[in-house]
Amino acid sequence: SLEDEEIRAKAYMKLLNDKIAVRNNRETIAAWSYASNITEENLQEQLQVSKEAAKEAKEDWLETIKFNWKSFSDYDLRRQFEKLSILGRSALPEEKFLKLEKIISDMQTIYSTAKICDYKNKTKCDLSLEPEITDILATSRDPEELEHVWIEWRRKTAPAKDLFKEYVKYSNEAAVLNNFTSTTEYWLHDYESSTFVQEVEDIWEQLKPLYLQLHAYIRTKLRERYGSIVSKKGPIPAHLLGNMWAQSWGNVADFTLPHPSTKNADITSEMIKQGYDANKMFKMAEQFFVSLNLTKMTPQFWERSIFVKPDDGRELICHASAWDFYDQTDFRIKQCTSVNFEDFTTAHHEMGHIEYYLQYRHQPVTYRRGANDGFHEAVGDVMSLSVSSTKHLKRIGLIDSNMPDNDALDLNTLFMIGLDKIAFLPFGYLMDRWRWGIFDGNTTSDDYNCEWWHYRTTIQGVEPPVDRSEKDFDAASKYHIVADVPYLRYFVSFVIQFQFHRAACELAGEYDPNDPAKPLHKCDIYQSTKAGEAIAKMLQMGSSRPWPDAMEVLTGQRKMDASGLLEYFRPLHKWLEVENKKNGAFIGWETTEKKCTK
Numbered sequence: 001s002l003e004d005e006e007i008r009a010k011a012y013m014k015l016l017n018d019k020i021a022v023r024n025n026r027e028t029i030a031a032w033s034y035a036s037n038i039t040e041e042n043l044q045e046q047l048q049v050s051k052e053a054a055k056e057a058k059e060d061w062l063e064t065i066k067f068n069w070k071s072f073s074d075y076d077l078r079r080q081f082e083k084l085s086i087l088g089r090s091a092l093p094e095e096k097f098l099k100l101e102k103i104i105s106d107m108q109t110i111y112s113t114a115k116i117c118d119y120k121n122k123t124k125c126d127l128s129l130e131p132e133i134t135d136i137l138a139t140s141r142d143p144e145e146l147e148h149v150w151i152e153w154r155r156k157t158a159p160a161k162d163l164f165k166e167y168v169k170y171s172n173e174a175a176v177l178n179n180f181t182s183t184t185e186y187w188l189h190d191y192e193s194s195t196f197v198q199e200v201e202d203i204w205e206q207l208k209p210l211y212l213q214l215h216a217y218i219r220t221k222l223r224e225r226y227g228s229i230v231s232k233k234g235p236i237p238a239h240l241l242g243n244m245w246a247q248s249w250g251n252v253a254d255f256t257l258p259h260p261s262t263k264n265a266d267i268t269s270e271m272i273k274q275g276y277d278a279n280k281m282f283k284m285a286e287q288f289f290v291s292l293n294l295t296k297m298t299p300q301f302w303e304r305s306i307f308v309k310p311d312d313g314r315e316l317i318c319h320a321s322a323w324d325f326y327d328q329t330d331f332r333i334k335q336c337t338s339v340n341f342e343d344f345t346t347a348h349h350e351m352g353h354i355e356y357y358l359q360y361r362h363q364p365v366t367y368r369r370g371a372n373d374g375f376h377e378a379v380g381d382v383m384s385l386s387v388s389s390t391k392h393l394k395r396i397g398l399i400d401s402n403m404p405d406n407d408a409l410d411l412n413t414l415f416m417i418g419l420d421k422i423a424f425l426p427f428g429y430l431m432d433r434w435r436w437g438i439f440d441g442n443t444t445s446d447d448y449n450c451e452w453w454h455y456r457t458t459i460q461g462v463e464p465p466v467d468r469s470e471k472d473f474d475a476a477s478k479y480h481i482v483a484d485v486p487y488l489r490y491f492v493s494f495v496i497q498f499q500f501h502r503a504a505c506e507l508a509g510e511y512d513p514n515d516p517a518k519p520l521h522k523c524d525i526y527q528s529t530k531a532g533e534a535i536a537k538m539l540q541m542g543s544s545r546p547w548p549d550a551m552e553v554l555t556g557q558r559k560m561d562a563s564g565l566l567e568y569f570r571p572l573h574k575w576l577e578v579e580n581k582k583n584g585a586f587i588g589w590e591t592t593e594k595k596c597t598k
């Protein structure tokens with residue numbers, strides 16, 4: 001009978017979850033070995049383990065789909081079967097599965113091992129993205145040098161283009177084998193909502209006015225600094241914004257601050273002066289989580305993580321990442337940390353992933369994921385919003401505690417956070433818009449690059465420093481494109497993290513919508529176990545329920561909305577409108593000349 005089958009299915013699901021945990025552990029160990037030491041031997045080992053895991057997963061899947069799970073009465077059991085009824089990439093025939101795995105590894109290797117020559121010293125040709133090229137983009141104020149590294153990095157990563165075309169083909173084949181129309185639908189399935197793309201578009205439209213104000217102000221300041229290479233009304237040249245992808249503008253804060261005289265002690269130089277190192281940065285991050293009564297890092301975390309780029313000559317993937325080894329004790333971060341505030345923020349971001357792993361480690365493996373992928377990216381950033389507050393920076397001594405707590409300092413701090421959070425939004429939105437167009441067949445490989453610049457120009461309002469063509473493949477200059485990592489999760493995170501922050505701040509008594517003395521941007525939830533407990537309750541759910549249920553546990557809301565972010569930046573939004581009017585700044589940009597020819 002169906003009842004008997006459901007009882008049998010429960011026992012089956014318990015055993016299957018334990019089996020998947022062991023399989024995932026083996027795969028993750030092999031993936032870690034390769035990612036932390038790129039050698040042919042480690043690649044072959046990883047491909048071998050993936051092959052075996054895919055074969056076993058397919059056998060399990062054939063058993064799983066035999067159950068009449070859609071008719072089961074138990075919601076939880078139905079939900080676990082529903083998730084496991086989607087096999088994923090292992091649905092590909094073995095040799096295509098392996099080809100796809102190798103293509104993604106090879107694209108990542110091109111990116112992770114790419115080196116360029118220095119602008120000044122033409123014989124020095126061992127510059128990696130981290131830390132050398134990243135530091136140049138952050139600190140150089142020589143537009144020629146910035147243009148050189150911008151062009152050279154793209155020249156060295158563009159060779160991934162042919163592999164990317166193959167990747168699109170195999171990825172779509174896998175999606176179709178899973179009954180999705182393309183990879184786009186396969187990626188969006190995580191959000192469990194047929195209107196999710198529309199919801200994201202609506203939110204971007206609500207946030208656009210704030211972005212346009214910041215964009216106009218920054219263009220004015222860049223034109224003051226660099227002259228006519230920055231036009232009055234056109235898009236901003238992408239190489240001048242302090243970041244390889246112009247996705248966060250925090251590195252141009254020093255000459256764009258609203259109140260430059262209020263020397264916002266440069267936090268990074270303060271960290272260096274106080275002898276910060278990577279280990280101290282991660283210990284301090286852990287201390288913040290523990291102050292909320294969240295779970296501390298495990299012994300394995302401290303023994304096995306990589307916090308500093310190894311100097312033994314090995315090649316490795318430096319892009320920061322957080323790893324769950326599915327044995328409820330082994331969790332690791334791999335980050336090539338530099339001592340600066342940006343990497344201090346990233347340390348909190350990565351530890352947010354680890355905290356989520358810790359909070360849901362008792363769940364069956366099928367539920368050990370974020371409520372949606374945006375949740376996973378938001379956890380650490382919620383902590384960083386408190387850590388970045390003037391109040392907290394004074395608490396930990398990175399802002400001189402007898403700096404007067406005046407509006408100038410307050411606005412400068414809010415502005416610096418805005419240079420990361422507001423500037424990011426169009427980039428977070430366009431990255432997958434461009435890829436969806438390719439997966440859906442609207443953008444062919446003849447148009448990859450000029451379509452990329454179409455989105456970059458029309459949505460983000462940036463343009464290349466020199467003309468581009470279809471001989472270039474600029475999207476491959478970004479890790480997530482070559483590493484098969486969806487990106488919508490970051491746009492979602494940058495929106496919902498302010499909803500989470502607002503709820504946590506209210507619980508901490510740090511924010512009161514009716515008390516102008518307690519605005520959202522001044523909140524620091526440090527040591528609030530009340531806020532911590534509510535956050536923990538949301539995280540413990542993993543993906544066991546649809547994400548609105550998880551969001552409701554912390555915020556009482558069931559919808560993603562822009563109100564948290566807009567409320568947080570309201571004072572800055574107002575200041576930018578007044579300042580832009582004063583400067584007669586043109587709001588938006590005219591996209592006249594084509595900067596990309598077929």
Ligand SMILES: C=C(C[SeH])C(=O)N1CCC[C@H]1C(=O)O
Binds near residue numbers: 319320321346349490
């Ligand atoms: C830090 C990580 C690892 Se999940 C990252 O990729 N982030 C964090 C912010 C956006 C995105 C990026 O660097 O592009």
Ligand SMILES: [Zn+2]
Binds near residue numbers: 377
């Ligand atoms: Zn992340």
